[in-house]
Amino acid sequence: MPDDAATPATDAEVDLTEPLARDDQPLPHSASGEVTAETDLSALAPPSRPARRWTPKRVVVTPAALDEEHGRRIVERVEALGIEVERLKANRLTGVRGETDRETYARAKSTLAVVVSPPSRRTLQPIAPSADWRVDLAEGCPAHCQYCYLAGSLSGPPVTRVYADLDGILAGLTDYVGTGTVTSRSRARSAEGTTFEASCYTDPLALDHLTGSWQRAVEHFGAWDAPVQLRWTTKYGDVDRFVDLPHAGRTRVRFSVNCLPVTRRWEGGTSTLEQRLAALRRLASAGYPVGLTIAPIMPLDGWREHYGHLLDLVEAAVAEVPDLDLTAELITHRFTASSKEVLLGWYPRTTLEMDEARRSVKRGRFGTSKHVYPKEVMGELRRWFEDQLAQRLPQCRVLYWT
Numbered sequence: 299m300p301d302d303a304a305t306p307a308t309d310a311e312v313d314l315t316e317p318l319a320r321d322d323q324p325l326p327h328s329a330s331g332e333v334t335a336e337t338d339l340s341a342l343a344p345p346s347r348p349a350r351r352w353t354p355k356r357v358v359v360t361p362a363a364l365d366e367e368h369g370r371r372i373v374e375r376v377e378a379l380g381i382e383v384e385r386l387k388a389n390r391l392t393g394v395r396g397e398t399d400r401e402t403y404a405r406a407k408s409t410l411a412v413v414v415s416p417p418s419r420r421t422l423q424p425i426a427p428s429a430d431w432r433v434d435l436a437e438g439c440p441a442h443c444q445y446c447y448l449a450g451s452l453s454g455p456p457v458t459r460v461y462a463d464l465d466g467i468l469a470g471l472t473d474y475v476g477t478g479t480v481t482s483r484s485r486a487r488s489a490e491g492t493t494f495e496a497s498c499y500t501d502p503l504a505l506d507h508l509t510g511s512w513q514r515a516v517e518h519f520g521a522w523d524a525p526v527q528l529r530w531t532t533k534y535g536d537v538d539r540f541v542d543l544p545h546a547g548r549t550r551v552r553f554s555v556n557c558l559p560v561t562r563r564w565e566g567g568t569s570t571l572e573q574r575l576a577a578l579r580r581l582a583s584a585g586y587p588v589g590l591t592i593a594p595i596m597p598l599d600g601w602r603e604h605y606g607h608l609l610d611l612v613e614a615a616v617a618e619v620p621d622l623d624l625t626a627e628l629i630t631h632r633f634t635a636s637s638k639e640v641l642l643g644w645y646p647r648t649t650l651e652m653d654e655a656r657r658s659v660k661r662g663r664f665g666t667s668k669h670v671y672p673k674e675v676m677g678e679l680r681r682w683f684e685d686q687l688a689q690r691l692p693q694c695r696v697l698y699w700t
């Protein structure tokens with residue numbers, strides 16, 4: 299046990315044994331959370347532009363992570379990219395907190411920590427409606443989406459943590475086969491077997507070039523002859539390393555997409571819509587089951603036209619893909635009082651609508667309330683999406699609407 303385990307981290311330190319996201323989320327990607335101090339981080343949100351592979355400014359590794367084979371693999375991979383890796387003496391990270399919250403945010407968002415997963419993460423949590431179980435291979439993300447689902451649940455500066463004990467995490471999934479309720483209850487999804495969601499608090503393709511974790515997970519599921527499915531969703535298009543992997547159809551990669559006004563205005567640092575759809579086509583052509591996570595859906599002016607254009611682009615992207623297996627998950631925009639506070643702190647000049655007067659309140663577990671669109675608006679959006687998807691992409695199965 300490291301000698302720092304007994305003393306709590308000071309304000310100047312980040313305790314890397316703690317998960318980044320608090321574990322009180324009723325849904326993935328639901329932007330709920332608790333009160334977090336407001337921070338003035340104006341000017342930090344970069345404009346949406348094509349993503350380059352993320353190069354963290356600082357990479358650290360804890361002693362326990364270096365004891366893990368995958369931890370050493372990550373270090374080798376990062377060093378081979380010419381990035382220096384700092385070997386920490388303990389699980390505490392200093393030098394992240396700056397003079398101002400802006401500085402702290404900027405430093406944290408450009409830092410990668412290779413750590414062992416917190417024990418709380420090794421007991422999987424249900425993650426309806428997306429999957430039976432949530433499995434975390436990392437927490438944190440270098441992108442800057444102005445509605446970020448992660449923002450409302452942070453427990454400290456958003457230093458991205460990647461887990462070195464990957465082999466143990468994957469081996470531990472065996473205990474969950476045949477359990478869970480999402481896929482067993484749904485006739486449309488029963489063929490998926492037990493499903494594991496691996497992108498709840500991160501974006502896999504933003505990090506995989508540094509870790510290789512999702513490549514190994516795809517190979518693990520490919521070799522696992524059991525009724526199981528790995529699932530993850532991404533806003534990146536960096537799929538080169540996945541195309542030829544022996545996936546055996548047991549990984550469904552979904553691309554998080556939106557209409558152009560949303561993706562261009564509010565998804566800083568991610569791949570363009572065109573890049574994501576080209577990546578979807580490549581993986582579908584390589585035999586992967588694929589999906590669309592259309593989120594967050596917003597009734598902007600001209601939404602039918604904008605989302606109609608999105609579906610035109612999807613139709614073109616999947617045209618003539620043999621044996622296409624395509625699903626859609628439809629998630630409307632929502633926010634909580636605390637996620638709004640955090641996001642307005644990070645992006646004070648955002649034009650994203652978060653007006654309680656235009657929303658209805660939806661009460662969730664953990665005493666949270668979310669501001670969602672009123673029933674009539676939700677009904678109109680839902681009917682339109684279900685109708686248009688059925689007409690334009692009849693082979694697409696809609697898994698859920700929320």
Ligand code: SF4
Pocket residue numbers: 438439440441442443445446447448449499500501533568
């Ligand atoms: S891709 Fe965007 S929404 Fe998803 S975790 Fe990263 S910043 Fe948040």
